[in-house]
Amino acid sequence: MSLVPDRTDIDTTLSDRDEFLRKLIEQPRPKSKLEEGVECSRSTLDRALRELAEANLAKYKNGLWQPTLLGRRTLQNRDEYLDSLENLSEAAAVVNELPPDSPITGEFLIDANVHEASSTMPDAVTKTLLNSMAEANKIRIATPAMFTVLAEQFYEWLDGDQLECLEMLLSPGLFEETQVVLPGFTDTDVVGSQLELYSGPIPFDFGLWIADTGEAGVIVYTDQGIQGHLVNDRNAAVEWAHDQYAHAKQEVLQTGSAKS
Known part of the structure; x- marks a missing residue:
């Protein structure tokens, strides 16, 4: 038996x-x-x-x-599993705005800090996003959309030499829209050579950013603006972000173009 x-x-x-x-x-x-x-x-x-x-x-x-x-x-495993379910539940209000086949996995969602936009003060969530990026020397971001406050902050950091490198993968048309809002954004006399900008199809519906090599975030957009964002510094989460960014950059380089 x-x-x-x-x-x-x-x-x-x-x-x-x-x-x-x-x-x-x-x-x-x-x-x-x-x-x-x-x-x-x-x-x-x-x-x-x-x-x-x-x-x-x-x-x-x-x-x-x-x-x-x-x-x-x-x-121990049961406790970890229940904790992971709690993490996923906390993220639901933000990530459920994404399609069900979105490539965001539990590797990123577990232990992520979730910041949901408030209906009464929707711009407050952008401040928590900027605070997450503020201490970075290098930022990489791939995004199908952009909000003005983020573009303006990037411009300020570049102009003030607060960033050693900003690498951006923007969806088609977003580059031109950004130039309308900030005409000097790609002016090398202003931002120097710290900006690396590429335009092409982004293979996901969210914004993805990596600060230096130790923290990553996801920005979830809606038709009305930003639903919220998630930040995670776990090794597994950052590795997932690197893989997604590398895939996006490969797609952009194959079908898009460098802008600076």
């Missing part, structure tokens, strides 16, 4: 006996001490320990109930 517990049994037992297993992970103890730490009847405690043992999540050894390695790691 196989001693490997059924996956459904493990999930059910973790949900039902979470408190008991956590107590054993805190400190292995005899049943009498566990009874003191958990408010339940003796019959409930007996049943909980039996179910944990049957699922190979806990065992009785040398007079003590203690977690198995499976029990410890399974509970």
Whole structure:
């Protein structure tokens, strides 16, 4: 007979006996001490320990109930999974404006800081975006849209030599629209050689930026403006952003053109 517990049994037992297993992970103890730490009847405690043992999540050894390695790691993984669901739920108000086949994955969404635009003060979210970029020496951004405040801030940073490099991938037509708003934006006498600008089709519907090599963000647009943005400095998130940016740049170079 196989001693490997059924996956459904493990999930059910973790949900039902979470408190008991956590107590054993805190400190292995005899049943009498566990009874003191958990408010339940003796019959409930007996049943909980039996179910944990049957699922190979806990065992009785040398007079003590203690977690198995499976029990410890399974509970840890479950907690991480539930945390990730909470992260995804927090991001929903912003990212659900994107198509369901958007390339944004859990690698970027987990542990991201979410900033949703307010209906009463919609421009406040742009300030949090600019604050995220303010300390960077190099910024790369690929975007199908642009809002004036961001373009003006980039221009100011370039003019004041606050940026060593700004590399931009803009969708067709956006370059010309930016020049109308800021005629000197691509003037090398003003911004020097710090600006690298390319125009071509962007293969996603959101703005993607990378500050230096340690932080990345996503900007979600709507027909009315900006829905919000997300910022993440986890290695997995930044690696995802680098991959997406490299893909976008390859697409732009193949079908678009360099503007500066």
